[in-house]
Amino acid sequence: MIELPESVTLANQLTKAIKGKRIERVIAGKSPHRFAFFAGEPEHYGVLLRGKTAGESRSYGGHVEIELEDMRLDFNDGVNLRFLAPGQAEPKRHQLYLAFDDGSALVGSVQMYGALSAFRAGTNDNPYYLAAREKASPLEDGFDVDYFRSLLHSVDRKKISAKAFLATEQRIPGLGNGVLQDILWTARIHPKKKAGDFSGQETAELYMAIKNVLRDMAEKGGRDTEKDLYGNPGGYRTILSKNNAAMVCPECGGGIKKEAYLGGSIYYCPACQKM
CATH class of the missing domain: 3.20.190.10 (MutM-like, N-terminal)
Structure with missing residues (x-):
């Protein structure tokens, strides 16, 4: 996609x-x-x-x-x-x-x-x-801390999960279920965790993960799960995706879980991304 x-x-x-x-x-x-x-x-x-x-x-x-x-x-x-x-x-x-x-x-x-x-x-x-x-792109300066906070304040944080906040309702165009996985893993946030339960540190880590992971993906020509204009896979090696055949977390060495959630698959490390 x-x-x-x-x-x-x-x-x-x-x-x-x-x-x-x-x-x-x-x-x-x-x-x-x-x-x-x-x-x-x-x-x-x-x-x-x-x-x-x-x-x-x-x-x-x-x-x-x-x-x-x-x-x-x-x-x-x-x-x-x-x-x-x-x-x-x-x-x-x-x-x-x-x-x-x-x-x-x-x-x-x-x-x-x-x-x-x-x-x-x-x-x-x-x-x-x-x-x-x-809307502001995470790759642009306009997607700053204040803008990100405005997105968080625009939703019912007691009800909305991390995945739903990031990847639905076009809040952040271009951020979908595919890039979502590595962003949440980098921020150490479980996809099902409610936004209202984010600590101040987690909120800051999530903002930086959105900016840094997407920039890294773009600079490397997209994800290795997708093809470019010439049929070549992107140069960014996804951490949580079907391409991680071992299904092992590179941080803790534990097993990565995959399950269906909100109309698509989610990948997460239960040890690193706790609810």
């Missing part, structure tokens, strides 16, 4: 790979997918995008947006983006294919669910997109 570290990585790679290239051919919706969402009808994407020249690509939370003159092309959630060099064959299955004037191409395919949205600049009123554009 595209979360903040992956969106930063993809945006940087896209700018280097396609900026200045003109779109010559567009195929949208080739492989029907129940949970591939388009802005409008995919059959109109050719008219909207053909002939446009790619500008900068930018990251907003878990969104990756390509500037195409007066148009924008936005990807989020479970969209896999791949750049194809000239001569590489078009995959048999995909939800979006853009062929450029130099023979290269960009392919977008959806796994579980994802949005591939083409729209005129300034016209996207999707609340998730707007939240990603408007």
Whole structure:
């Protein structure tokens, strides 16, 4: 899934790979997918995008947006983006294919669910997109201690868990269930612990973990559980994920637990992340 570290990585790679290239051919919706969402009808994407020249690509939370003159092309959630060099064959299955004037191409395919949205600049009123554009990013100076405290004070801390606080309601766009695991482990906070039970030290540790872990993930090209624009895994080695085959905590040597919680899996060390 595209979360903040992956969106930063993809945006940087896209700018280097396609900026200045003109779109010559567009195929949208080739492989029907129940949970591939388009802005409008995919059959109109050719008219909207053909002939446009790619500008900068930018990251907003878990969104990756390509500037195409007066148009924008936005990807989020479970969209896999791949750049194809000239001569590489078009995959048999995909939800979006853009062929450029130099023979290269960009392919977008959806796994579980994802949005591939083409729209005129300034016209996207999707609340998730707007939240990603408007809210402070943990990678920016605007996400300071006071801002973080304002997020904590905006919720019912007696009822909301650490996972729910961080990864729901778009409070911190781009921070999802994937990056959540290592952030909470670094702060030594159990995913189910109520925000109202955080000590002052835990609150400070959580703030710093959000800033530092996400920065580390982004600087290393995303997590090793995800792929970049060229199909390579990210350089950040996740601590709590399916990639930790031994399921051993690197801090205490104890076993890592995995269980279902709030619509997804959580990983935690019972010894280091106590309730």
